[in-house]
Amino acid sequence: MAKPQDVNDAEFDAEVIDSDIPVLVDFWAEWCGPCKMIAPVVEELAGEYDGKIKFAKLNVDFNPQTSAKYGVRSIPTLLIFKGGAPVGQIVGAVPKSVLQARLDEALTV
Secondary structure (H helix, E strand, O other): OOOOEEOOOOOHHHHHHOOOOOEEEEEEOOOOHHHHHHHHHHHHHHHHOOOOOEEEEEEOOOOHHHHHHOOOOOOOEEEEEEOOEEEEEEEOOOOHHHHHHHHHHHHHO
């Protein structure tokens, strides 16, 4: 089963911006309780959308450049990228159904 891939500032463009398919990026930190709550949901979705959407995780504590570039001020923040640009943003630990709706929307746009 597919799992979210850890990315960092240095490889963000290659892994996310240059991707041929949409990418959901989970901006998180080890100390963040809501991040830990949403992580299993993101892992489940990575399996369900395998081959259609790529999933990545970026630790904001170790990758401040990318976090700042995309205005991430609170975590968890989930950004959906398509064609190299953000097309959706979800802030906070939300239900799986909300994430699914946003991912499906990104696939149809």
